Amino acid sequence: MTMNIQSIRVGVSSCGLAAGAADVMTKLSEKCSAPVMGVGCIGHCYAEPLVEVVTDEGSVMFGNVSAADKDIDAVLSLAEDRRFHMGRPRTGKLTRLIGRFEPTDIDAYEQHGGFTGLQKALAMDRHAVVEQVKASGLRGRGGGGFPTGVKWGLLAAQTAPSKVLICNADEGDPGAFMDRSLMESLPYQVLEGMFIAAHATGARRVFIYCRAEYPVAIRNLKVAIARIRERGFNVINGDELEVVIKEGAGAFVCGEETALIHSLEGKRGMPRFRPPFPTESGYFGEPSMISNVETFANIPLILQEGAQAFAAVGTPGGRGTKLFALAGDVPRPGLIEVPMGITLAEIIYDIGGAPKGSVKAVQTGGPSGGCIPASMFDTPVDYDSLISLGAIMGSGGLIVIGQNRCMVETARYFLDFTHRESCGKCTFCRVGSKRMFEALERITRGLGSETDVTFLEDMATKVINGSLCGLGRTAPNPVLATLRFFRDEFTAHVVHRQCPALECAALVDVSINKVTCTECGLCIKNCAVDAISADYIVDNRICTRCNSCIEACPVDAVSRIPGGTGFHSAKEVG
Amino acid sequence: MTYSCLNHVEPERRNLIKGLQVIQETEGYLSEDALLACSAYFGVPPAEVEGVVSFYAQFKRVKPGRFRVSVCDGTACHIKGSALVGDWISTELGIRDGETDEKGLFSLETVACLGCCSLAPVIAVNGEVSGNLDRRQSLKIIKKYRRQG
Numbered sequence: 001m002t003m004n005i006q007s008i009r010v011g012v013s014s015c016g017l018a019a020g021a022a023d024v025m026t027k028l029s030e031k032c033s034a035p036v037m038g039v040g041c042i043g044h045c046y047a048e049p050l051v052e053v054v055t056d057e058g059s060v061m062f063g064n065v066s067a068a069d070k071d072i073d074a075v076l077s078l079a080e081d082r083r084f085h086m087g088r089p090r091t092g093k094l095t096r097l098i099g100r101f102e103p104t105d106i107d108a109y110e111q112h113g114g115f116t117g118l119q120k121a122l123a124m125d126r127h128a129v130v131e132q133v134k135a136s137g138l139r140g141r142g143g144g145g146f147p148t149g150v151k152w153g154l155l156a157a158q159t160a161p162s163k164v165l166i167c168n169a170d171e172g173d174p175g176a177f178m179d180r181s182l183m184e185s186l187p188y189q190v191l192e193g194m195f196i197a198a199h200a201t202g203a204r205r206v207f208i209y210c211r212a213e214y215p216v217a218i219r220n221l222k223v224a225i226a227r228i229r230e231r232g233f234n235v236i237n238g239d240e241l242e243v244v245i246k247e248g249a250g251a252f253v254c255g256e257e258t259a260l261i262h263s264l265e266g267k268r269g270m271p272r273f274r275p276p277f278p279t280e281s282g283y284f285g286e287p288s289m290i291s292n293v294e295t296f297a298n299i300p301l302i303l304q305e306g307a308q309a310f311a312a313v314g315t316p317g318g319r320g321t322k323l324f325a326l327a328g329d330v331p332r333p334g335l336i337e338v339p340m341g342i343t344l345a346e347i348i349y350d351i352g353g354a355p356k357g358s359v360k361a362v363q364t365g366g367p368s369g370g371c372i373p374a375s376m377f378d379t380p381v382d383y384d385s386l387i388s389l390g391a392i393m394g395s396g397g398l399i400v401i402g403q404n405r406c407m408v409e410t411a412r413y414f415l416d417f418t419h420r421e422s423c424g425k426c427t428f429c430r431v432g433s434k435r436m437f438e439a440l441e442r443i444t445r446g447l448g449s450e451t452d453v454t455f456l457e458d459m460a461t462k463v464i465n466g467s468l469c470g471l472g473r474t475a476p477n478p479v480l481a482t483l484r485f486f487r488d489e490f491t492a493h494v495v496h497r498q499c500p501a502l503e504c505a506a507l508v509d510v511s512i513n514k515v516t517c518t519e520c521g522l523c524i525k526n527c528a529v530d531a532i533s534a535d536y537i538v539d540n541r542i543c544t545r546c547n548s549c550i551e552a553c554p555v556d557a558v559s560r561i562p563g564g565t566g567f568h569s570a571k572e573v574g
Numbered sequence: 575m576t577y578s579c580l581n582h583v584e585p586e587r588r589n590l591i592k593g594l595q596v597i598q599e600t601e602g603y604l605s606e607d608a609l610l611a612c613s614a615y616f617g618v619p620p621a622e623v624e625g626v627v628s629f630y631a632q633f634k635r636v637k638p639g640r641f642r643v644s645v646c647d648g649t650a651c652h653i654k655g656s657a658l659v660g661d662w663i664s665t666e667l668g669i670r671d672g673e674t675d676e677k678g679l680f681s682l683e684t685v686a687c688l689g690c691c692s693l694a695p696v697i698a699v700n701g702e703v704s705g706n707l708d709r710r711q712s713l714k715i716i717k718k719y720r721r722q723g
Contacts, residue, residue, distance in 0.1 A: 014688075014689055014690055014703070015690050015692055015693055015705075017703070018690045018693055018696065018703035018704065018705050019693060019705060045691075045692030045693065046692055048692075048693070171689070172686070172687075173649075173687075174647070174648035174649045174650075174652075174686045174687035175648050175649030175650045175687060175691055176687075176691075177689040177690070177691055180689045211689075212595070212632055213685070213687070213688060213689065214689060215701070246591075246592070247592075247595060248632075249591055249594075249595065249630030249631070249632040249633060250630050250631035250632035250686070251629060251630050251631065252686070263591065264588070265587070265588050266586075266587050266588040266589060266590035266591050266592075266616075266626070267590075267626065268625055268626055268629040269629065269630075284588075325691060325692075326692075327649075327650035327653075327691035327692055327694060328649070328650050328653045328654070328694075329653060329654075333650070333691065333692035333694075334692050335692075363649065366649060367649075397649065397691075399649045399650055399653060400653075401653060402653075405653060410653070413649070413652050414649075417686070423629070526709070528662075528665055544661070546658060546661055546662065546709075547655075547658055547709075548662075548709050551708055551709055
């Protein structure tokens, strides 16, 4: 069987590059005469670097390709045994162009139907465009779920001479990377959506507020903007659009729209009271509209295919498809696109490949959301059904939590994050979230009491009611959700002084099973604090629970067991 | 002290954050001088400049080492044991989060999320990301940079 190689595509978004895709690309171009392209995020991040070989008989995928000659030769000879057979592919139209061409190749984007949505929109009356977006049922993808068309209508109705459009690309939720992937892989589609919005709303200044931690995304957007300018696609009804990329400086609260505007103005990113809403008075008092990257990326699809076709996918509460960043304890993490209304079970078991029974819960919406236990995985994913469970859709981070993770520790982690990220304006958020964090610290360190648990419930309500913006109003959600579904784990910590998942270092000991131990000495060699004696007994007063011995043991004879008396952590309780 | 890198930034208040970012990019951190220079250049009181600098996580007031080690503690990395990764590297380097070692070779910081969640746990050294780390891998990376130093 001989197949001719026409071209080779290598995934070179941040994940791919981190896994070594750049070297793979260089090696492939040295050894192969066919063109080698660096394309966007192919989605199967667990198998990076990914290489797709396009032949005259269809394309063949390879995963986990290293720059070693053995791997490169296997790819070029299309070795049967090294081929990568994808599980369920990404479904849906939002990401259909990812991986087909180099992300900044404007000709290829046009050949694949790019900018036709913009041309259609420009041929329409701008109010008709707003109606079209309203009819599509698209809701904001940043987490709030506000109907996009309604927001557009609010800005379009403003009569001020200068209006501002802001793309929120701050993606501060730790554990989410949908927006990064879109900007890296489909910069033109995001920009096209923004230009359509500019036409429909009459805005003539455009800002993209992007995290400074996303250098590849910023680079691709800058190249894309320059090429668009050369082609004149940024001229909307005779006016030239000014597109400015602003790099955020690292503050989670800047995802809140009024805080984001303050940051754009060069100030501390503190939220303010609304009204006036940004669509009335935003960036330096000008009417401004803020939407998320994924929201903008959906717009060209609505114009290309019509509102009806877009709304045909999804549920009444959420139309279209949604991107999720699937990560955590799951064999096949990655960037997935699924129709709204799909169940969590389908995402986690079918797409993510998690074995049934291995998963304890899933966290949606990051630090503002909540956990959903595995027993409720038949819940359809849309804005309203998740809220009814005390979680939120959020921007699309899905963190799978395995059976071996402690839920109390997970809640502590989120409060650690939010109490640091509180801007300090509202007392309940500033002090209350810190007190909640301290209570959770005590519990995970085995020093908690039932009073701490009662305190958490009481303070959670107060922080929610006493805070101005979304950060404070949602910060207690992870604690409340955990208390609702995993109260027994709290009880185990405070009453029985045990961590059922054996994760909390202060509540476990390390022990070597004398029966299975082969006395190979690897654990002794790997211990950084000399806590294991020559006759293979762990001194748990010295041991730091670093897991090095457990990782080193070839026969799994070393394990964590309930205990923890005598554990002294080097870190102080906050 | 003058900062020529500010020349590309228009002296308007809204560009204060950009100005600070540009200086930090060239100098590696923001010194007292840098803050005063920004105050004069953008016409913003020093206290307000300090307020902006202390608000954002990106801005560093301590001179970083030649190799900046960022340990990701995003949700996915945390679930996959980033606390252990942080401890291993901290022990190996003998410095804690936010510190720079005596030779000025390494500095260590914990960051919120590097966006490479499917490779968790990850670290970045001077922006170069490595993923799927265990103890041996983590220490190998540190040793690689130590040899370069």
